[in-house]
Structures are given as C-alpha cells and as structure tokens.
Amino acid sequence: MKLAYAYGVLAGGGCERRLGELAAWMLTRGHEVRIFGETIRKEGRDILLGQCGLPAEMIEVAQDDGPYPGNYADWLRERVAGYAPDLVGHQWYGEPIRFDCPSICTVHGWGVLPPLGTYEAIIYVWQTHDPVYLAVAPRVRCVDNWVGLSRLPFHEEPGEGVAFFGRSYKYHNALRHALRNPQETVVCFSPDPAPKRLAPNMDWRGMGDPAEVLPPFRLVFASALAAMEAMALGRRVIVGHPHPFLWETCRFVTCANIESLLPGRFAYEMTSRPPVTDEEVCGQAEAALAADNLPERRALRRWLEVHRNPDCQIPQIEELYRMVKEDRQCVLS
Numbered sequence: 001m002k003l004a005y006a007y008g009v010l011a012g013g014g015c016e017r018r019l020g021e022l023a024a025w026m027l028t029r030g031h032e033v034r035i036f037g038e039t040i041r042k043e044g045r046d047i048l049l050g051q052c053g054l055p056a057e058m059i060e061v062a063q064d065d066g067p068y069p070g071n072y073a074d075w076l077r078e079r080v081a082g083y084a085p086d087l088v089g090h091q092w093y094g095e096p097i098r099f100d101c102p103s104i105c106t107v108h109g110w111g112v113l114p115p116l117g118t119y120e121a122i123i124y125v126w127q128t129h130d131p132v133y134l135a136v137a138p139r140v141r142c143v144d145n146w147v148g149l150s151r152l153p154f155h156e157e158p159g160e161g162v163a164f165f166g167r168s169y170k171y172h173n174a175l176r177h178a179l180r181n182p183q184e185t186v187v188c189f190s191p192d193p194a195p196k197r198l199a200p201n202m203d204w205r206g207m208g209d210p211a212e213v214l215p216p217f218r219l220v221f222a223s224a225l226a227a228m229e230a231m232a233l234g235r236r237v238i239v240g241h242p243h244p245f246l247w248e249t250c251r252f253v254t255c256a257n258i259e260s261l262l263p264g265r266f267a268y269e270m271t272s273r274p275p276v277t278d279e280e281v282c283g284q285a286e287a288a289l290a291a292d293n294l295p296e297r298r299a300l301r302r303w304l305e306v307h308r309n310p311d312c313q314i315p316q317i318e319e320l321y322r323m324v325k326e327d328r329q330c331v332l333s
Helices: 012-028 041-050 072-083 130-134 174-179 224-232 278-290 295-305 310-332
Strands: 002-006 033-037 060-062 087-089 103-107 121-126 139-142 162-165 186-187 202-205 218-221 237-238
Touching: 012 033, 012 087, 012 121, 012 224, 012 310, 033 072, 060 295, 087 139, 087 310, 103 218, 103 310, 121 310, 139 310, 162 174, 162 224, 174 186, 174 202, 174 218, 174 278, 202 237, 218 278, 224 237, 224 295
Parallel strands: 002 033, 002 087, 033 060, 087 103, 103 121, 121 139, 162 186, 162 218, 186 202, 218 237
Antiparallel strands: none
C-alpha cells in the first residue's frame, strides 16, 4: 500500500515515537510511506531520523522552523493529494481534516468528535469510549501504546536520584516532589521550553533518548509511553498528570497495580476521587525511592514484553488498513 501519515508539529514526544516505529515497520512490510507535518523540531528529527532510522526524504514539512504562516490544512490536503496515497493515517490535532482518499484517525486523548463521515476508521490508544467513536466512524479499534524492548536494555543497578521525562504539561507531580525536597535535584527531560513555574532545584534539559538518559536514575516521573520506556529500563516509575475532564493521579507502579492502571495511557484514573495532594505525591515518591526489588522490576519488564509487544500491536494497524482499503474498493465496485 501507499501510505501517507498526516501530522501537525513533529515535536519529539511519544506520539512521534509511535509514528516513527509504525512507519519503520510498514517499510519493512514493503509499503510505501510518506510523513507530512506542519514543522519538525530537533527532538522530532532525533526520534524519527536518528532513533527510528527513517530516511529524511520520507518526511515533508510545510515549514522547516516554526509554525506555518499559511493555512496548514489547505497545504496538507494539496500535498497529500499530490502524493495520491491509498490511505491516510491522520493524527488528531485540533480540527478534523477530510481527505479525498480513505483516512484513519489516531486518537491519543480527549478531543472534539469529528463529523460523521470524516474518517473511515478510528484508532484510539486507551481502552475506553469505543461506543462514542463508533458514532462517527464505521470501524473502530483500540491499539495500545507498545514499547520495543530491543532498544531499551534492562539495568539491574537501582540507580540514584529523580528524573522527569515527558511533555511540559505533565510535570506537576515532579514539581510537587521538587518543592517538598529542595535539597534534591530533579532532572527534567522534555522537548518543550521550561514552564514558568519551576522549582529552583529542577534542572530542565532537552528530551534525549530514554535509553541513554534514564538509566542513572532511581525514580522517573512519567506517563503514557515514557512510563513504559522507564519501566523497561528497570527504573521505578510514578505515573500520572492532570488532564481536562479527568482526575489527575499519582501512582508508584508495581506488579500489584499495573493491571488496574489504564493500559494505553498510564496517566489517568477514570474514578471519582479527590485531586492529588502534595502529601500523596510525597508518599508515593518515598515508597518508590525506598524500594529496590529487583525481581519486581524484572517482572514489570516481562509484563511489557507480553502485553505491549510491537509485534502484536502494530499488525493490528496493518490489518485495519487492509480492511479500510477493501471497504473502499467494494464501494467503488
């Protein structure tokens, strides 16, 4: 198949990691792939070109540096039409975009539902709300985040210190920990500029490859894919951050609670519980820093190997692509 992936800003977070690994896998399967974006940041290049090994000519952006000054939706439709793909994989960023060919939207979180008929299928990343999406697309499938363990070697040594890894809007629990522990430096890895509210003992850095920057640390504040990457490396992990319409959460991940956390996101709890307090964050961090259970850390990595294996997750997407293409051929015939 000839595949186009239509994204917004290729920033360098978990969405770009998922996109890069998906595109690389499709190339190995003999598909032709092109990625379109509004712009691409350094961290996005590091992931897509460096870590995922995609060729630079496979990525086309409207503006090399900074936001596109024109109407990006119009630019995107024109470029995709010129590429003439069999199918478009569209990242849900803001306004839904209708293409002339079959398109599948990947939903990473809450947003305004697209009008009926905009997409032939929807892939959602966390296991909720499929009846909602069925109202606007004929085919719906949940494909959780995956983690490729071959690029994330397990580290037996427990590590020292605390890190945050992720987008800047997810840093609140790490901030609370830093404010309560002013003598301890919290190193923050993010593709975003430092937030205005930053504790004096927070060292804000660029994103970096988790396999290279996270192994020295004992505890990592993260969510979604970043949390799974840290667990795969053998780090202790606290998941959770605030999100519109959902309660924030703060949980030290163990073998006892990993199944109860939302499998796709590792970020939120869908229960009516009080907001997270500073005391709760401190308690979770103290438990994580005190723990050095090597068998449990190994067991968490094995859980990822069984339940978040890309060789099981990505073929579901390819199968959905084929089904959507066959649906269109049946309509045309």
